[in-house]
Amino acid sequence: MKGKTVIVTGSTSGIGAALAGGFAAEGANIVLNGLGDAGLIEAARAALAAAHGVEVIYHGANMARPDEIEALVRAAEGHFGGVDVLVNNAGVQYTEVIEVFPTERWDALIGINLSAPFHATRAVLPGMKRRGWGRIVNIASNAGLGGSVRKSAYVAAKHGVVGLTKVTGLENAQSGVTCNAICPGWVKTPLVDVQIEDRAKRDGTSIEQATYDLLIDQQPSGRFTTFEQLAETALFLCSSAADNMTGTTITLDGGWMAT
Ligand code: NAD
Numbered sequence: 182m183k184g185k186t187v188i189v190t191g192s193t194s195g196i197g198a199a200l201a202g203g204f205a206a207e208g209a210n211i212v213l214n215g216l217g218d219a220g221l222i223e224a225a226r227a228a229l230a231a232a233h234g235v236e237v238i239y240h241g242a243n244m245a246r247p248d249e250i251e252a253l254v255r256a257a258e259g260h261f262g263g264v265d266v267l268v269n270n271a272g273v274q275y276t277e278v279i280e281v282f283p284t285e286r287w288d289a290l291i292g293i294n295l296s297a298p299f300h301a302t303r304a305v306l307p308g309m310k311r312r313g314w315g316r317i318v319n320i321a322s323n324a325g326l327g328g329s330v331r332k333s334a335y336v337a338a339k340h341g342v343v344g345l346t347k348v349t350g351l352e353n354a355q356s357g358v359t360c361n362a363i364c365p366g367w368v369k370t371p372l373v374d375v376q377i378e379d380r381a382k383r384d385g386t387s388i389e390q391a392t393y394d395l396l397i398d399q400q401p402s403g404r405f406t407t408f409e410q411l412a413e414t415a416l417f418l419c420s421s422a423a424d425n426m427t428g429t430t431i432t433l434d435g436g437w438m439a440t
Contacts, residue, residue, distance in 0.1 A: 182419065183208030186261040188253070190244055190301060191271025193217040193225065195370030196320060196411055200268055203412025205233040212257045212264075213239040215271065236261075244271040244297040245289060254304035263312055266419055267305045269298035269342070270320040274372050276331040276379070287334045294338035295345070302349055306358065315358035316419045319346050320411075323366050323399075323434050339364075343430055350428020359427040361418050366434030367396055369405045402435025 187204045191197040193215030201211050213226055222239055230237040238260055242253035257264050272294045275286045298319055309315025324332060325339035342362060349360035367373055373395075381391035396403050410433055417423055418431075432438050 182266075182416070185209045185265040185419075186212065186257060186263060187266040187268065188212040188214065188257050188264055188301070188305070189268040189270055190242075190253075190297065191215045192268075193222055195372060196365070196368055196408065197268070197270040198225070199408030200270060200320075200412050200415050201237075202229060203409075203416060204266070204268075205229050205235050205237065207416060208233070208235060209266070210236040210261055211238075212253070212261075213237060214242055214244070214253060216241075216243075244301075245292045247296070247300045250297055250300040251304050254301060258308055263308050264305045265309070265312075265314065266316045266318065267301055268318045268320065268415060269301055271297060272320070272372070274332075274335055274376070276335075276376065278331055279333045282333055290334040291338050291341075294335065295341040298342055299345055302345070302360070306349075306353065309358045310353065310356045313357040315356075317349060317358065317360040318415050318418050319343075319360065319362040321346070321362040321364045321430065323364050323432065323437050325362065325364055326430065326432070326438055346430065347428045354427060359418070359423065361423070361426060361428070362430045363411065363414055363418075364430050364432045364434065364438075365406045365411060366400045366432070366437045367405050368408070368411065399440075400435040400437050401440060404435055406433045406435065 187209045189197050189201045192201040192213045205211050226237050226239050240253045240256050242249035319342050321342040322339045324336045325343040328336050346362040377391045381388050
């Protein structure tokens with residue numbers, strides 16, 4: 182990855198931060214993006230650059246806004262001369278049954294989790310095709326392959342991301358640009374911590390018990406998928422081993438989809 186430029190959307194926290202770290206460790210220059218405290222983001226940016234001797238910039242595009250997504254890609258191209266890898270990772274969660282699911286939450290979730298990957302992909306493709314090489318890695322989810330109650334918007338968005346992955350792969354199959362999706366099961370991040378807290382409240386149990394229950398309900402291994410496993414998988418998708426792999430999904434879910 183030395184000298185390559187990688188955009189990771191939603192990389193101020195959780196999986197995105199870990200993926201940015203994984204690419205930086207392999208020598209890539211990084212474009213960070215995401216919400217959060219400006220001082221903490223700047224500290225993380227500087228630390229990542231210093232740790233790996235790479236260039237790291239931050240762009241604060243709100244992934245709910247197509248114009249800002251376009252600006253993010255143009256800024257990356259302007260600064261580094263091109264974008265080699267786009268990781269569509271930014272995502273939010275909201276859980277409620279359909280009949281009382283707030284419509285504004287539906288719109289926001291679909292915008293950030295599904296439309297943003299479309300807008301970012303649309304913006305990076307011309308440059309990648311011109312240079313004859315590019316990798317688009319979509320962080321979907323098991324929710325892109327199966328349903329779960331109370332997650333209509335998230336499941337619909339992630340199924341959409343899997344569909345977008347297929348079409349992006351097909352449309353660019355002979356261009357040197359591949360597009361694949363990683364479908365993690367449970368990964369211990371702030372997005373899941375909220376769900377563990379909700380579960381503990383609902384069931385009147387401890388956080389430890391709710392964590393165990395959440396895992397064992399769906400992820401037969403009983404273990405979280407780790408940041409390292411996700412980073413290595415994203416790097417694999419950018420390696421020559423995956424040159425002829427496109428439009429498909431890799432699940433890292435401890436056996437969840439086999440049940
Ligand atoms: P997280 O909450 O730790 O991180 C989400 C990131 O997205 C943050 O950097 C946040 O700032 C950013 N973000 C949110 N809204 C944004 C917006 N409007 N504009 C710009 N950035 C925005 O969550 P995570 O668990 O690391 O999730 C990352 C991705 O992985 C998501 O797409 C999520 O659906 C997916 N995923 C997570 C799990 C899991 O178990 N944690 C499982 C499967 C898939």
